[in-house]
Amino acid sequence: MHIPDAFIPIGQGIIYWIIALVFIALALRWARNEMSEEKLPIVAVLAAGIFALQSFNLPVSMGTSGHLVGGALAAIVLGSPFAAVFILALVLIVQGVLFGDGGITTMGANIINMGVIGGFVGFYSFKGLMKMTKSMPISAFIAAWLACLIPALACAVEMFLAGTFPLREGLIAMGVYHAAIGVIEGVVTVAAIYLITSVRPDLVDDGVKTTAGAKAA
Amino acid sequence: MINNKTFLIGGIIVALLIGVVAVFLASGDPDGLESTALIVQGQKTLTGDTPPEAEIQEDLTGKFSYESPMPDYSLGDAMGSTGGILAIAVGTLLAFIVVFGFAYAIKRSGKSTDPNQ
Numbered sequence: 001m002h003i004p005d006a007f008i009p010i011g012q013g014i015i016y017w018i019i020a021l022v023f024i025a026l027a028l029r030w031a032r033n034e035m036s037e038e039k040l041p042i043v044a045v046l047a048a049g050i051f052a053l054q055s056f057n058l059p060v061s062m063g064t065s066g067h068l069v070g071g072a073l074a075a076i077v078l079g080s081p082f083a084a085v086f087i088l089a090l091v092l093i094v095q096g097v098l099f100g101d102g103g104i105t106t107m108g109a110n111i112i113n114m115g116v117i118g119g120f121v122g123f124y125s126f127k128g129l130m131k132m133t134k135s136m137p138i139s140a141f142i143a144a145w146l147a148c149l150i151p152a153l154a155c156a157v158e159m160f161l162a163g164t165f166p167l168r169e170g171l172i173a174m175g176v177y178h179a180a181i182g183v184i185e186g187v188v189t190v191a192a193i194y195l196i197t198s199v200r201p202d203l204v205d206d207g208v209k210t211t212a213g214a215k216a217a
Numbered sequence: 218m219i220n221n222k223t224f225l226i227g228g229i230i231v232a233l234l235i236g237v238v239a240v241f242l243a244s245g246d247p248d249g250l251e252s253t254a255l256i257v258q259g260q261k262t263l264t265g266d267t268p269p270e271a272e273i274q275e276d277l278t279g280k281f282s283y284e285s286p287m288p289d290y291s292l293g294d295a296m297g298s299t300g301g302i303l304a305i306a307v308g309t310l311l312a313f314i315v316v317f318g319f320a321y322a323i324k325r326s327g328k329s330t331d332p333n334q
Contacts, residue, residue, distance in 0.1 A: 001248065001249055001250045002248075002250070003250065004275070005277075005280050005281045005282055005283060006275035006276065006277050006280050006282070007254075007275075007280075008280070009279050009280060010279065010280065010281050013281070028323060031319075031320055031323045031324075032323045032324070032326075035320065035324070037324050040317060040320055040321060040324070041221050041224050041225050041228070042224075043316060043317070043320050044225070044228075044313050044314075044316050044317035044320065045224065045225060045228030045229070045232070045313070046316075047312045047313055047315070047316035047317075048228060048229055048232040048309050048310070048312050048313035048316075049228065049231065049232045049235070050312070051232070051236075051308055051309050051312035051313075052232040052233065052235040052236040052239065052305065052309045053235055055236055055239045055240075055243065055290055055305050055308070056235060056236075056238070056239035056242075056243050057239075057243040057244045057245075057246070057248065058243075058244055059244040059246055061264075062252070062263065062264045062265070062266075063246055063247070063252060063261060063265060063266040063267030064246050064247060064248065064249055064252040064267070065243075065244035065245075065246040065247070065248060066248055066249055067243075067248075086316075086319075086320075087316060090312065090315050090316050090319060091312050091316075093315075094308060094311050094312050094315060095308070096285075097285065098285055098286060098287055098307070098308060098311070099285055099287050099288065099289070099290050099304065099308060100283070100284070100285030100287075100288040100289065101289075101290070103281065103283065104281060104283045105280070105281040152249060152250075155250065156253070159250075159253075164254070164257070165253060165254070165257050166257065169253075169256065169257060170253055170257070172263070173249075173252065173253040173256050173257075173263055174249060174250070174253050176263060176264075177248075177249030177252055177253065178249050181248075181249055199218070199219050199224065199227070200218060200219065200224050201218070202218070203224070
């Protein structure tokens with residue numbers, strides 16, 4: 001759902017950039033105050049992994065493909081939605097500037113959708129579901145699915161405001177496609193959390209481990 | 218449990234492998250946003266296949282335009298999949314270096330300015 005420059009007028013793009021910069025500033029504060037130095041390896045490996053996985057488009061039928069976005073993954077593994085903003089913002093800058101994947105004036109909107117909305121939806125729905133189900137795979141799958149779907153709906157609204165898509169048609173198509181793409185988001189997110197937890201459980205946020213999640217509930 | 222160095226190198230290798238496989242196996246179908254644009258432009262139906270000749274019409278009036286050095290994760294048709302692998306490898310390593318460098322610099326600067334950290 002990387003929005004290209006042609007899809008949003010420059011003026012609106014600037015407004016999204018300003019909002020995105022506020023969240024980037026908060027993410028930098030998170031990195032300085034709350035991210036421990038021991039987490040540096042996992043932060044960097046998540047960035048590399050999310051970049052690579054975003055280049056891997058899988059077919060979801062209906063003549064459409066999709067890939068992991070990674071907002072939920074970053075937020076869940078590092079225990080903060082700002083981790084997603086931090087990592088996704090930098091990954092989106094690399095993608096936009098070097099590969100033309102997502103525009104420059106629309107980068108703010110892309111950071112808001114995938115980093116901010118994806119991160120917050122992924123993190124808080126995971127937290128809530130973990131309390132209810134005590135199951136990491138179920139919670140992470142649904143949280144990641146929502147963290148793909150909700151940003152896509154936000155994107156459809158932005159496309160309506162930009163005059164690029166009609167509202168109803170945009171919401172329906174974006175919703176249907178990302179409900180399907182969200183299954184990829186869910187499966188890959190759960191698999192990645194399993195993989196990271198099995199090799200370095202200490203680098204994964206306590207909220208991910210079932211016992212700690214149960215304790216919190 | 219593996220140490221930091223093994224985790225970092227292993228993580229980069231896994232990411233690079235995913236990128237290489239993606240060059241050969243990734244679907245060429247448009248993504249959700251592009252598919253939606255094709256529907257709006259009357260070139261595709263919601264659940265139908267994407268016609269091979271379908272192309273998103275971009276109205277650039279009042280919009281910014283930018284030519285990236287490696288568009289579509291490739292180095293041009295002449296370089297083929299080798300170019301694709303190189304492009305994705307550069308991107309993957311750069312994402313790693315930029316995020317690691319940024320996070321490291323923030324932790325360093327945080328230490329010198331804030332005695333509580």
